[in-house]
Amino acid sequence: xxxxxxxxxxxxxxxxxxxxxLPERDDDQRTRVRTVALAGGGVSFxxxxxxxxxxxxxxxxxxxxxxxxxxxxxWFWNFLFQAHYDLVADGITLPLLxxxxxxxxxxxxxxxxxxxxxxxxxxLILLLETAVNGxxxxxxxxxxxxxxxxxxxxxxLLIRIWGGDxxxxxxxxxxxxxxxxxxxxxxxxxxxxxxxxxxxxxMTADLTTFSRTAETVGxxxxxxxxxxxxxxFPVHTWMLEAQSKASAGVATILSGTMLLLGAYGMMRxxxxxxxxxxxxxxxxxxxxxxxxxxxxxxxxxxxDELRRFIGYMNVAQMSLVLLAIGxxxxxALVGAVLLLAGQGLxxxxxxxxxxxxxxxxxxxxxxxxxxxxTQAPRLAGFWLVAAASLIGIPMLAGFTGDFMVxxxxxxxxxxxxxxxxxxxIVTTGGLLWVANRVFFGPxxxxxxxxxxxxxxxxxxxxxxxxxxxxxxxxxGAVVPVIANGVLEITTRITGA
Amino acid sequence: MPADFAHAMTLALLPEAMLAGTALISSLLAVLRPxxxxxxxxWIACIGLVGSLAACALVLLGLRxxxxxxAITMWNGGFVVDSFxxxxxxxxxxxxxxxxxxxxxxxxxxxxxxxxxxxxILVSTAAAEAIAAEREMTTMFVALALLLVCLVxxxxxxxxxxxxxxxxxxxxxxxxxxxxxxxxxxxxxYGVTRSTNLATVAAFVSASPGVIALGVALVxxxxxxxxxxxxxxxxxxxxxxxxxASAAGFIVSMSLIAGGAALARVTVARLGPDVGIWRWLLPIxxxxxxxHASLSSLKETTVSRLIGQxxxxxxxxxxxxxxxxxxxxxxxxxxxxxxxxxGLGVTAIATVAAFGVLAMxxxxxxxxxxxxxxxxGHRSAPAALMLTVSVATLAGIPPxxxxxxxxxxxxxxxxxxxxxxxxxxxxATVLTVIAAVRFIATLYADAGDEVPFTLGATPLLSRVVAGxxxxxxxxxxxxxxxxxxxxxxxxxxxx
Numbered sequence: 001x002x003x004x005x006x007x008x009x010x011x012x013x014x015x016x017x018x019x020x021x022l023p024e025r026d027d028d029q030r031t032r033v034r035t036v037a038l039a040g041g042g043v044s045f046x047x048x049x050x051x052x053x054x055x056x057x058x059x060x061x062x063x064x065x066x067x068x069x070x071x072x073x074x075w076f077w078n079f080l081f082q083a084h085y086d087l088v089a090d091g092i093t094l095p096l097l098x099x100x101x102x103x104x105x106x107x108x109x110x111x112x113x114x115x116x117x118x119x120x121x122x123x124l125i126l127l128l129e130t131a132v133n134g135x136x137x138x139x140x141x142x143x144x145x146x147x148x149x150x151x152x153x154x155x156x157l158l159i160r161i162w163g164g165d166x167x168x169x170x171x172x173x174x175x176x177x178x179x180x181x182x183x184x185x186x187x188x189x190x191x192x193x194x195x196x197x198x199x200x201x202x203m204t205a206d207l208t209t210f211s212r213t214a215e216t217v218g219x220x221x222x223x224x225x226x227x228x229x230x231x232x233f234p235v236h237t238w239m240l241e242a243q244s245k246a247s248a249g250v251a252t253i254l255s256g257t258m259l260l261l262g263a264y265g266m267m268r269x270x271x272x273x274x275x276x277x278x279x280x281x282x283x284x285x286x287x288x289x290x291x292x293x294x295x296x297x298x299x300x301x302x303x304d305e306l307r308r309f310i311g312y313m314n315v316a317q318m319s320l321v322l323l324a325i326g327x328x329x330x331x332a333l334v335g336a337v338l339l340l341a342g343q344g345l346x347x348x349x350x351x352x353x354x355x356x357x358x359x360x361x362x363x364x365x366x367x368x369x370x371x372x373x374t375q376a377p378r379l380a381g382f383w384l385v386a387a388a389s390l391i392g393i394p395m396l397a398g399f400t401g402d403f404m405v406x407x408x409x410x411x412x413x414x415x416x417x418x419x420x421x422x423x424x425i426v427t428t429g430g431l432l433w434v435a436n437r438v439f440f441g442p443x444x445x446x447x448x449x450x451x452x453x454x455x456x457x458x459x460x461x462x463x464x465x466x467x468x469x470x471x472x473x474x475x476g477a478v479v480p481v482i483a484n485g486v487l488e489i490t491t492r493i494t495g496a
Numbered sequence: 497m498p499a500d501f502a503h504a505m506t507l508a509l510l511p512e513a514m515l516a517g518t519a520l521i522s523s524l525l526a527v528l529r530p531x532x533x534x535x536x537x538x539w540i541a542c543i544g545l546v547g548s549l550a551a552c553a554l555v556l557l558g559l560r561x562x563x564x565x566x567a568i569t570m571w572n573g574g575f576v577v578d579s580f581x582x583x584x585x586x587x588x589x590x591x592x593x594x595x596x597x598x599x600x601x602x603x604x605x606x607x608x609x610x611x612x613x614x615x616x617i618l619v620s621t622a623a624a625e626a627i628a629a630e631r632e633m634t635t636m637f638v639a640l641a642l643l644l645v646c647l648v649x650x651x652x653x654x655x656x657x658x659x660x661x662x663x664x665x666x667x668x669x670x671x672x673x674x675x676x677x678x679x680x681x682x683x684x685x686y687g688v689t690r691s692t693n694l695a696t697v698a699a700f701v702s703a704s705p706g707v708i709a710l711g712v713a714l715v716x717x718x719x720x721x722x723x724x725x726x727x728x729x730x731x732x733x734x735x736x737x738x739x740x741a742s743a744a745g746f747i748v749s750m751s752l753i754a755g756g757a758a759l760a761r762v763t764v765a766r767l768g769p770d771v772g773i774w775r776w777l778l779p780i781x782x783x784x785x786x787x788h789a790s791l792s793s794l795k796e797t798t799v800s801r802l803i804g805q806x807x808x809x810x811x812x813x814x815x816x817x818x819x820x821x822x823x824x825x826x827x828x829x830x831x832x833x834x835x836x837x838x839g840l841g842v843t844a845i846a847t848v849a850a851f852g853v854l855a856m857x858x859x860x861x862x863x864x865x866x867x868x869x870x871x872x873g874h875r876s877a878p879a880a881l882m883l884t885v886s887v888a889t890l891a892g893i894p895p896x897x898x899x900x901x902x903x904x905x906x907x908x909x910x911x912x913x914x915x916x917x918x919x920x921x922x923x924a925t926v927l928t929v930i931a932a933v934r935f936i937a938t939l940y941a942d943a944g945d946e947v948p949f950t951l952g953a954t955p956l957l958s959r960v961v962a963g964x965x966x967x968x969x970x971x972x973x974x975x976x977x978x979x980x981x982x983x984x985x986x987x988x989x990x991x
Contacts, residue, residue, distance in 0.1 A: 020881075078980040079904060080824065080831045080911055120873065120940065142903060146973070149894025156933055160941045168941075175933050182894075183926045186903060190918060194911045197826050 005071050005087035007047050008097065009133045012104075015040025016126035019119055030118045034111050037122030041108045041129060045101035048094075075143070081193040082200045088139035091485025092267065092337055095471075095478055096260060097136055099344040102467050103256035104129045106348065109460045110249040113359075114162065121162065124154040125253070132257050136264060141189040141201040148185055148265075152178050155250075155258070162247040170238075170245035177228050177238040184225035185265075191218040192273060207273050219277035222270040223285075229262030232322055233292035236315045243311035244364075248355020251307060255314050256348030260340045263321045267333065267489060271325065275493040278328065285326035286409075286416040292319035293423035300430045305364045306354040309434055310347060313390065316427050317343045320405050323420050327409035328493050333486045334479060335404025341471055342389055342397030349386035349464045353379060356457055357438065360450045366434060371443035375450040380439040382453070382461050387431040389468045392424070397471035400479070507558075508568040508577045508629070510551035511585050515622035518544025519615035526611030534603045534610035538596055541614035545593045545621065552585050565989035574632030574693075580765075583837055583986035584628035584757040591753065591844050592621040595746040597961040598852045601859045601954065602654045602740045613653055617746060620646035624754035631766065633682050633692045636758060640678065640722065643754050644671040647747045651739045663738035667731040674721030674728045681714030694766035701771055709773045715762060716774055716781065723755030724748065725812045726785035733792075736804035736851075741858055744800065745851025748807055749844045756814065756840045764821045764833055765990045778819055783920045785812035790927035793891075794934075798864045799857075799883075802935060803850045806890035809928050810843045813892075813902055813921055816909035821990075824911040832908040833987035838979045839901035843890070845968045846898060850886035852962030853879065856954045866938055873940035875948045880939045882966045889969035891932030892925050897972035 019037055024030045075083040089097060107125055114121050131154070134147030152175065160171035189201065195214040196207040210218065224235070231239035239259070243251050271278045278285075296316030303309040317339070324336035356379060357372065358364050373380040385396070392402035402424070409417045453461070471478065522540045525532060555577055559567045565579040595617060603610040623643035630636035648671065652664035682692070688704045688711070689696045701708050721728025736744050763774050789812055793805035817839060820832025854864075857879060862868050872880040889898040902925055910918040951959055972979060 020877075074977075076977040076980050078831075078977065078984040079834060080828075080908055117874075142900075145903065146895040146899065149899060152929070153888070153893060153933060153936060157937060157940055160937055171937070171941075175930060179926045179929050179933075182929070183922045186906065186922050186925070187919070189903070190907045190910045190922075193907055194825060199828070 002069060002071060004047060004051050005069050005089055005137050008044050008089075008101070009087065009130060009137055011043040011047070012040045012126040012129040012133070015043070016123045016130075019123050019126070022119065024119045030115070033119045033122060034108070037111065037126055038105070038108045040126050041101065041105045044129060044133060045105045048097045048101045070139070072139075075140070080199070082202070083142040084140045084200075084202055085143060086139040086202060086204075087137040088204070089137055090488070091481040091483065092264070093136050093485065095337060095341050095482060096264060096344075097133065099260065099341045099467070100129070100132050100136065100257045102463055103253060103344060103348045104132070106352065106460045106464055107249045107253050109456070110252065110352065112456055114247075114249070117161065121158070124158050125249075128154040128158070128253065132261060135261050139203045141192055141203060144203070144269075145182075145185050145189050149182050151258070151261075152182065155254070158250040158253075159242050159246040162250060163245045164247070165245070166241075167245045170241040173238040173241045177235065181225045181228040184221045184228075188218050188222040188225065188269065191221070203268070203272075210274070215274050215277045219270055219274035219281065222274065223266065226262045226266040226270060230259055230266065230318050230321070231262070231315055232288060232318055233295045233315060236292075236296075239314065240308055240311040243314070243351070244305055244307040248352055248358070251355070252348045252351045255310065255351050256344045259314055259318055259347075260344045263318065263325070263336065263340050266325055267336070271328065271489050272492050279493055282326045282328060282412070286323055286413045289319045289322035289326055290416050290419045290423075292316070292322060293420045294426070297423045297426035297430060301426070301433070304366050306357065306366055306369075306434070306438070307351065307364065309366065309430070310350050310354060313350070313427065313431070314343070314347055316423060317347070317390065319423070320402065320420060323409050323413070323416060324405045326416070327412040328490070329408040329412060330483065330486050330490045331404050332408025332412075333489060334482045335401050335406075335408055337401075337482045337486070338471070338475065338478070339398065339401030339405055342401050342468070345397055345464050345468045345471070346386045346389040349382060349461060349468070350390070352457075352460055352464075353383050353386065356453070361447055366437050369438045369444075369447075370441040371439070372447060372450060373439040374443050375447060376452040378453045379457075380435075382465065383435060383439065385465055385468065387435055389472070391428045391431055395469070395472045397468045399472060400475045507555060508570055508575060510554070511548040511589075512622040512625050514547040514551055515544050515618040515625070518547070519618040519622075522611045522618070523615050530608070532611075534607050537611045537614045538599065538603070541596045541618055542593060544618055545589050545596065548621070548625070549586060549589045549593075552582050552589070556582055565985055571632065574635060575629050576631055577629055578986075578989035580757075580760070580837075580986040580990045581625070581629040583982055584753060585625040587841055587844055588621045588624040588628075588750065588753050591749050591848055592617050592746065594845075594848045594852070594961055594965055595742060598848075598855060598958040599742045600958050601855045602742045605656055605740075606654060609653055613650065613743075616646045616650045616653065620650070620750055624750055624757065627754045628757040628761070631693070631695075631761065633694055636761070637675070637678060637682060640754070640758060641675055643750070644668070644675060644722070647671075647751060650743055651735055651747055654740050654743045655738070656740055657738070660738045663734040667735055670721065670728050670731045674718040676718070677714045677721070678718030681711045681716075681718065684711035684714065694762060695768070697767060698770035708771070712767065712771060712773045713777055716759075716777055719755055719759045719762060720781055720785070722751055723759055723811055724752055724808050725815065726781060726788050729785070729789070729808050732808050733801045733804040736800040737798055737864060741800065741851045741855035745848045745855070748804065748851070749847040752807065752811055752847065753840065753844050756811070756836070759815075760818060760833065760836065760990055763818055769822050775819065778815055779914060779917050782812050782815035782819075783917060785815070786920050786924035790924035790931075793928055793931040796931070797866055799866055799869060799935075800851075800854060800864050802866070802931065803847075803854065803887065803890065806887065806928055806932070807843065807847050809924055810839070810846075810890055810892070810898065810902075813905055813924065814839045814843065816914065816917055816921055817905045819914055819917070820908040820912040822912065825913065830908060830912050831984075831987070832905070832912060833990055834980060834983045835901070835904035835908045837983035837986050838976070839905050841979055841983070842897045842901045842969070842972055845965055845972075846886055846889040849962060849965035849969065850883070850890060852958070852965055853882045853886055856951050856959065856962060857883075859953045860949050860951060862949070866935065870938050870942045876950060879951055882963060884936050884939060885966045885969050887932050887935060889966075891928040893929055893932055895973055896969045897976070898969065900973055900976055
């Protein structure tokens, strides 16, 4: 019996338990703790990459719930509904798993920059990875909710303990919003198991017996819950706070994985379980996408703090995904998954680079920076690669996603698509403007001794660049896999 | 099952008799050999509890082939040993056993009275077992009174400061008010029905609706007080903060178990669906209790009182399960009582775990204020981890068993048209989660100035038992099915 998915989900936790018993009194011991943690993240990453997605690509016809990797055991049955330990990795899950395990791997490499309470740091990251992988692989509503709730405490502590000034407030914002999101998901799951009448919390069951009211309430509850996690307008404030106040490694996880989970949940639950409402309210969803796209892109231009700028960029990027979710065509949804992958990787890169810049310049102000390309050309190069991916330059991860989202959304919501495309121009301008402010222009005296990327920086950034390029160059291999996963959603929507 | 009355009585009362007998032996030994080590009394109590568990197992063995789930019925149905009673009895014994094994710190200050300490634990466990088996209201009242006296005495016995005595007195007063409410309610109902069997109340609802409503309301209010929920729940916080932690854990969890058993017997099994008053009164009590306890948890400044508030919230949450006992929205059987019983099990164990960890901190000289555990993660990682797991379980933080039990209770309530109450419960969960997350952050995020410490002052056995009870919060997520299976059997006989 296959245990690939269990390995992906639980290996970080297993290594966290090992790390728990390791001492951390001196540098050698701390290095050992980090190495063990990295091994945990590595097992998850390599299993995902080599066994899961390459296997699916190799099969050619892979993806789709029926043919994807699955593990199913009955969890409990003496109740109102049956719950299952049901893990599935279909065409939507697999590319996202690759992204999150890559980002977590980089965050664990980044832990070499952490010198205080290293053991707690890596244990919390590994717990978070278990939760994130679990959310992506769960095919049971109760299991999904359990993993979703598991995100709260580790992320809260990571933001609060290792964050800078104002981290306490940022962590409180995160906890408040995430607890609200959890509550809404619990309410959604209760509606599903009570109203669907299938006596099961299986996500793959045919849930077509909702009353109109239950369908509408369930849809909006789940939409709001995942909207919070996705940081869409107007529930994005927590992300801006957390993004700017958390340490660079934690902010990388936040922008590289947490937002992605919200979008994933929206596709997996809001669209699949409540397709009629999703279709009915698609205009409202695209409306939110348009407002969010402009809010994010224009808001970014007004920022002086580098990481808040990236936060606003995330809001803008997530609005593109929201546009695809509103359009609900297979092309747009495939594009959304690609966009999520590209955004996760690029945003993680930008966050790590901004952390490196802040570390070197001792400032977070864009206005105070300038001319860094002379001292740190490689750092500038990495920034430009990430920015190019977000903008949607061909051969990088963001391009195909952007293109497919717009191509798939246009037939359904023409005006909204044009407006969001217009916002992308502003986003592009913003990214180039910030690159110009930070890296180009006259060299400032106070930054004359700024170092370029170190070996550790390269170790963290190169895997992300490789993933960005691979997703851009080999997109033809990934799209069929994603398309098979998306087929499940579009079939439900068409059926409704 | 047993053919004659003598056999039946022996078997039915064997679990309680084992406990009462052991308590007697322990007391006699204390009189005859005053200088005996406290450990001896502890092990005697443990033997009694294991004996009681074995007696329960014996009855369970006989129950295997009985489809009704009722093993023994005595005294015209006034005392019944069924799956429900056995579930409660086993839970009470396990809770008491854990308490005995971690009670080292509680008896350390009162070596000469250790036999009384363990005798009170045994008698109150026997009382809880009897409450679960009683269908006759007069004897149930007597058992409740016995339980209250034992628990109050236990609190007063182990007091380490003057405030402890006052707190026990206040517990006595509050408990007495609750018992008086139960008694007055029963008297009113008896006045109308001429019976102490509450199952007959339904037939008189139309004749004297006002008196019946008042009687039922008083009984419910009184039992809710023992269960540790609004309106008579102040004792939970007081006992938690003034009585040594291992004893406080036992008092709170045993009250929870016995109060829950009494509430379930009275509402679901006796009053049933035909007496409408409790079915609109209990949701209101549950909603107010959820709001009050969860909001209170946000402003607590001591660890013990925070744990007390979380237990109260969890208890109020369990009331939702009692309401969902008839049929669900699609005409299928409701599983509220199953959720109630499994939640009761999780909560009782988590309560013992949380207070067990607190007891270890008390032994290590750590004060009760949340300020004092600031940075505990630096100073003693195992203590911080155990406290985190037990508090998170009580607060309903995923992925622990407390969360799962809340999901089960909330979904069963929503299934039986108590959607609004489910919404309140979800809201209360958010509040308790926030309170617990803030507390956990205090343990790990803030640096404490104090020097590191170990839990070495607590005996290894106590540490292992407290750790195992904490671990149960994780293990019961994976092993929820066996618990649900047993709870379903218990719920089946109750309905």
